Amino acid sequence: MKKFISLLIIFNLSSLLTSCTTDSKEIDNQVYTLIIGCDKAVDNKIRLTVQYPTYKGGSTGGSQKSGGGGDSDKESGVVDNTIVQTVEASSILEALDLMNTSTTRKISLVQAKAIVFSEEMAREGIKNYLQPIARFRETRRIMQLIICRGSAQDFIKENRTAIGDSVAKAMELASLQSDSTGYFPRTPFQEFYNAVISPYRQPFAVYAGINDYTHLKPLDPDSPSPLRPQIEILPGDIPRQGDRKFEMIGTAVFNGDKMVGTLSSYETRYLMMVTSSFKRGIMTIEDKNSKQDAIPLDIRLGRKTKIKTHFENSTPVIDIKINIEADIGAIQSRVKYEKLSNISDLNNQIETNIKKGVEETIKKAQTEWNTDIFSFGKKIARNFFTTTEFEKYNWLEHFTDAKINVEVDANVRRTGIMMDSSPIKYSEMKK
Amino acid sequence: MMKEGKFGTMEAVALTTIVLITKAFYTSIRVLVKATSTSAWFATLISCSVSILLFLLVYLLMKRFPNKELVEIFEIVTGKFIGKILALIFSAYFVYYAGSSLREFVEMIKAYVLPYTPPSAIIFVFLAVVVFFAYVGLEGIARMSYISLIIVIIGLTLILILPLPFYNVDNLFPLAGYSLQTTLFSGLLRASAYSDVIFLAFIINAIHGVKQFKKVGLTSLALSGAIISVTILCSILAFEYTQASENLSALFQLSRNIYFNRFFQRVESIFIFIWVVASIMNVALAFYMSASIFCKTFKIPNHRPSLLPFAFCTFTVTLLPQSLSEVVERNVLFLRQYSAVITYLIPLLVLLLSLIRGKKGEKIKI
Numbered sequence: 001m002k003k004f005i006s007l008l009i010i011f012n013l014s015s016l017l018t019s020c021t022t023d024s025k026e027i028d029n030q031v032y033t034l035i036i037g038c039d040k041a042v043d044n045k046i047r048l049t050v051q052y053p054t055y056k057g058g059s060t061g062g063s064q065k066s067g068g069g070g071d072s073d074k075e076s077g078v079v080d081n082t083i084v085q086t087v088e089a090s091s092i093l094e095a096l097d098l099m100n101t102s103t104t105r106k107i108s109l110v111q112a113k114a115i116v117f118s119e120e121m122a123r124e125g126i127k128n129y130l131q132p133i134a135r136f137r138e139t140r141r142i143m144q145l146i147i148c149r150g151s152a153q154d155f156i157k158e159n160r161t162a163i164g165d166s167v168a169k170a171m172e173l174a175s176l177q178s179d180s181t182g183y184f185p186r187t188p189f190q191e192f193y194n195a196v197i198s199p200y201r202q203p204f205a206v207y208a209g210i211n212d213y214t215h216l217k218p219l220d221p222d223s224p225s226p227l228r229p230q231i232e233i234l235p236g237d238i239p240r241q242g243d244r245k246f247e248m249i250g251t252a253v254f255n256g257d258k259m260v261g262t263l264s265s266y267e268t269r270y271l272m273m274v275t276s277s278f279k280r281g282i283m284t285i286e287d288k289n290s291k292q293d294a295i296p297l298d299i300r301l302g303r304k305t306k307i308k309t310h311f312e313n314s315t316p317v318i319d320i321k322i323n324i325e326a327d328i329g330a331i332q333s334r335v336k337y338e339k340l341s342n343i344s345d346l347n348n349q350i351e352t353n354i355k356k357g358v359e360e361t362i363k364k365a366q367t368e369w370n371t372d373i374f375s376f377g378k379k380i381a382r383n384f385f386t387t388t389e390f391e392k393y394n395w396l397e398h399f400t401d402a403k404i405n406v407e408v409d410a411n412v413r414r415t416g417i418m419m420d421s422s423p424i425k426y427s428e429m430k431k
Numbered sequence: 432m433m434k435e436g437k438f439g440t441m442e443a444v445a446l447t448t449i450v451l452i453t454k455a456f457y458t459s460i461r462v463l464v465k466a467t468s469t470s471a472w473f474a475t476l477i478s479c480s481v482s483i484l485l486f487l488l489v490y491l492l493m494k495r496f497p498n499k500e501l502v503e504i505f506e507i508v509t510g511k512f513i514g515k516i517l518a519l520i521f522s523a524y525f526v527y528y529a530g531s532s533l534r535e536f537v538e539m540i541k542a543y544v545l546p547y548t549p550p551s552a553i554i555f556v557f558l559a560v561v562v563f564f565a566y567v568g569l570e571g572i573a574r575m576s577y578i579s580l581i582i583v584i585i586g587l588t589l590i591l592i593l594p595l596p597f598y599n600v601d602n603l604f605p606l607a608g609y610s611l612q613t614t615l616f617s618g619l620l621r622a623s624a625y626s627d628v629i630f631l632a633f634i635i636n637a638i639h640g641v642k643q644f645k646k647v648g649l650t651s652l653a654l655s656g657a658i659i660s661v662t663i664l665c666s667i668l669a670f671e672y673t674q675a676s677e678n679l680s681a682l683f684q685l686s687r688n689i690y691f692n693r694f695f696q697r698v699e700s701i702f703i704f705i706w707v708v709a710s711i712m713n714v715a716l717a718f719y720m721s722a723s724i725f726c727k728t729f730k731i732p733n734h735r736p737s738l739l740p741f742a743f744c745t746f747t748v749t750l751l752p753q754s755l756s757e758v759v760e761r762n763v764l765f766l767r768q769y770s771a772v773i774t775y776l777i778p779l780l781v782l783l784l785s786l787i788r789g790k791k792g793e794k795i796k797i
Contacts (some may be wrong), residue, residue: 005563023545194674201518386605388610
């Protein structure tokens with residue numbers, strides 16, 4: 001018995017120390033891709049761009065040395081303390097092998113946080129590039145799927161951070177901004193891929209772009225500064241300056257694997273309210289009792305959105321009930337909405353705004369693209385007994401026929417740390 | 432007469448349950464969801480119920496011959512020659528079961544964890560552990576199963592609870608799957624997936640007789656049915672039926688998707704641990720059963736000298752399939768869809784024959 005155990009130990013040890021080394025990898029012998037970008041190639045099928053840290057400066061994807069660097073840095077793709085490498089190839093996986101011909105360490109995708117497709121490519125269809133990501137052992141389906149305006153290569157070149165050292169951390173934190181603004185959805189690859197092959201719904205993804213800071217016009221003392229609440233903004237168009245040029249706002253809408261349109265920042269919020277993924281955000285409405293005055297509200301979903309479906313003379317009818325809770329951020333007009341007698345007026349203003357927004361967003365999806373990005377199909381499926389019947393009915397075709405009823409119930413819960421707005425006093429010059 | 436030792440009901444239930452539920456870690460979920468779509472979770476309950484019925488019929492046979500193991504019953508009812516052939520069919524079946532299960536495990540581990548390690552290296556290491564378990568004997572395997580099942584249940588519970596944010600109850604609709612007939616048919620066909628419980632009939636004396644045999648069999652079948660059903664349910668809740676029918680291992684995919692925040696993600700190592708533990712117990716038992724049935728057939732008192740030849744046979748079976756597709760579409764399909772022809776049909780034919788010929792065991796004197 002002792003002999004047998006000794007033999008077993010020797011055998012197992014020798015196996016572990018010899019054969020299994022084929023799969024052993026020194027952590028330091030690899031570079032870990034942070035983001036993968038896919039563009040339409042010129043001389044082949046795909047132009048793949050990856051960004052990975054250089055391990056200089058003692059942090060992952062750090063960016064202590066800001067700025068673009070010299071000409072040699074530009075040629076070698078150095079962006080802060082990361083390298084952005086691009087190659088053209090016939091497939092994603094082969095492109096990685098081609099990249100490995102010039103890198104000293106094997107490029108690994110196990111830590112990839114996001115995959116970016118250029119809008120041009122997305123509009124032509126990305127089915128050929130979903131399979132390798134879904135099938136490949138290294139890639140994880142928790143990575144975010146992003147559609148960018150312009151090329152993915154240029155987009156990734158701007159993936160840097162001015163706050164903190166780690167680009168990897170910056171990327172994860174940036175995607176969490178969805179929860180605090182609701183301006184863009186969180187779309188892990190898993191969700192996107194699931195929706196592409198789903199009979200219940202159609203996919204959507206984060207819409208992103210590069211802001212060249214030209215949308216912030218020079219100061220003009222004569223400008224009337226008009227109030228423009230719920231303005232439709234697309235990525236790259238936010239009137240701002242400073243921090244990184246990379247920005248995510250809005251939603252790229254798909255029909256199958258092809259991008260068919262986009263939702264603006266507020267339309268994205270309405271989409272997220274219907275799908276119950278909206279966490280919170282500041283919504284500005286125009287005070288109907290004092291035009292050109294804004295009421296910013298901190299809004300959130302009070303409870304999960306209720307969706308009920310039924311058929312009326314073979315027309316699908318969808319009843320949506322959205323419950324919104326809000327806190328008052330400011331009342332520029334100083335109208336006393338905090339008072340119990342006035343608060344219902346403010347509730348009505350919020351309800352009207354959101355109801356209109358949700359109805360228009362759904363109408364847009366129905367009439368312009370016929371894509372059910374709201375997952376109504378999952379509720380419609382309850383009206384069928386078998387999957388065969390449901391697949392035969394083909395909900396995705398019938399989405400456009402659906403009659404949608406939206407009901408919004410808004411409740412202003414809190415008024416900030418003020419309970420009243422006293423009138424502002426002015427003094428007049430003595431004549 | 433082989434001495435296999437004796438162990439209690441809990442160990443026996445743990446041993447049987449771990450053998451039955453291991454298939455949920457492999458490709459079975461995918462196959463069932465592909466065949467039935469949203470109703471896969473109750474299709475497996477139909478399989479389990481059918482298996483319980485067939486097991487109760489086997490129990491009738493065992494009750495007719497108290498204190499006799501299936502190998503002995505075969506010989507009493509059909510004569511020595513045919514009885515030995517029937518027993519050898521079971522021995523061969525368990526070699527095939529052990530080899531195919533091991534190959535399925537190897538293919539999965541190569542797909543997910545060790546893509547470039549030679550399969551023979553994994554098989555050697557795995558078989559070495561399995562042979563060691565078989566060397567220790569049935570009692571050792573059973574007691575180890577008891578500990579393993581606790582670990583497996585804890586790990587499985589974690590894997591099924593942590594992806595909670597991904598679950599959507601709406602994914603279960605339409606409720607009846609492709610059709611009720613398809614669900615029923617698949618459920619009936621895949622009763623084979625629960626037929627491994629038959630091994631209890633070969634070790635009835637180790638589990639303290641026919642009464643315990645019934646208790647252990649029914650308890651483990653019910654427990655396994657519930658665990659596999661919940662696992663399939665979670666897979667559909669997370670992936671919808673379309674993607675659940677694509678995943679090589681639904682559970683592994685589920686564990687890879689767990690993401691709570693920057694600090695709590697990539698926890699699939701839990702899965703790999705319980706996967707390896709459960710697979711070892713599963714293959715070890717099948718391997719032991721093949722050697723044990725062989726020894727009992729030829730009245731060999733010690734099973735240990737036969738372990739190496741049987742390890743060689745298992746190794747050969749493991750290497751027979753050319754690819755993963757062959758493993759899934761031939762070996763595994765046979766084991767989980769048609770194996771009842773051996774595991775249940777033979778004992779039931781023997782029961783019929785014993786009724787016709789009026790053969791019966793001696794009554795136990797209390």
